[in-house]
Amino acid sequence: MIISRTPFRVSFAGGGSDLPAFYRKHMGAVLSTTINKYMYVAIHPFFDRNKIQLKYSKTELVEALDEIQHPIFREVLKMYGLKGVDINSIADIPAGTGLGSSSAFTVGLLNAVRAYFGKATSGDRLGQLACEVEIGKVGSPIGKQDQYAAACGGLNFITFHGDESVNVEKIIMNPRKKKELEENLLMFFVGGEHSANDLLRSQTEALSDQKKFEAQKTMVELAHQLRASLENNRLDDFGRILHEGWQMKKSLVSGISTGYVDEIYNKGIKAGALGGKLLGAGGAGFILFYCPKERHEQFRAEMGTAGELPFRFDDFGSKIIYVGDKFDD
Missing domain, CATH: 3.30.70.890 (GHMP kinase, C-terminal domain)
Incomplete structure (x- = not known):
């Protein structure tokens, strides 16, 4: 079994500048912090190795990856061709309350799946992969701040550039x-x-x-x-x-x-x-x-x-x- 823990975030300033409609014309910048409220994702081999069981706000039991209803689960598991697993998610805070829970889930799922294959992954790489899933594959009309905040953690100044690169810098304080x-x-x-x-x-x-x-x-x-x-x-x-x-x-x-x-x-x-x-x-x-x-x-x-x-x-x-x-x- 692998369990990942991914923090939620609080954004202080610059929100909205992480949308492509903005940063492709002018550099975006957000200052945010992660907090001690978390998304947990646990992955474990399923008894029936020909099926996939997923537990979130509902339960899915499917035989094929394309049958998965949850779009983030579906796209992440397809990326890695992963079957025969039981994956559970649980969060300290409900979704839809402004703390970046959706991206925390994506980051945590990616971290857990990659660890399941024995891969350690940096925060920057997790942020990049989460953006590829949510924006590129699922097509969500969102920005990039939540993914990098959850993946990297801490009090950060995050900049978004027209070439699609993202830079995360720690705020150094007394x-x-x-x-x-x-x-x-x-x-x-x-x-x-x-x-x-x-x-x-x-x-x-x-x-x-x-x-x-x-x-x-x-x-x-x-x-x-x-x-x-x-x-x-x-x-x-x-x-x-x-x-x-x-x-x-x-x-x-x-x-x-x-x-x-x-x-x-x-x-x-x-x-x-x-x-x-x-x-x-x-x-x-x-x-x-x-x-x-x-x-x-x-x-x-x-x-x-x-x-x-x-x-x-x-x-x-x-x-x-x-x-x-x-x-x-």
Whole structure:
């Protein structure tokens, strides 16, 4: 048996610039971190070596790879011609809540399958393969940030280039200031699930409008500003940049925010947060606030603690956490 563990991500600035409609014309940049909430994928030889059993939100038992309904399972297993296995996935957080769960699943599945064949795989290579599966083979209208974030792990500045290359750079901070940043971030579940694909299709279409394209360029500049602030161990600008980026993102397409999300966001700002954003493509899921620790008591008194998700940063990306015996072929 092989078990992989792959972290979910929180994107702070630059989201949307990882879409090809943008980075093929102007370099994209995203600043994000992975957190200690994970996707687990376990792979084990199946008793009937002529069949494949898959367990996720449903169970599939098939004899041929082309019979697999789940598109990511189907394409990954076809890539490696893998049959006679039982694969299970389980996650700490539901899908569709803005933490990059779909790409974490793809990365974790690839890592587990490749380890099953005895292959160790770098984070960059896992990110590249996950993009090939999700964008190239499945045809999802998504960007590249989630795959590389989940695969590489940590607090990163990720750039996207017109030649399709991606560069992941670690943000180097004073450990004390990094811990302060972690402690100043509060995450709350605002409910519902969203269709990231629908919102990202709309965002891609919006980028054909020059005004929207310029707004996305400004969001990339905010990612650069945030990187400079963090690498100089200054947290003063963090809330402002989150706020500016969220206001610009909401202006790109309708559906990114809702009246209820705006209400929660405004309440958080009044309660002491310096900035925040809805995570993921938008519409539903988790909202992140940057609130100095000394204001947490007041913040929680006014916001309540229902739906709060405590978390810490993850520094390691997708890992193989268990290797057991394999049946003889």
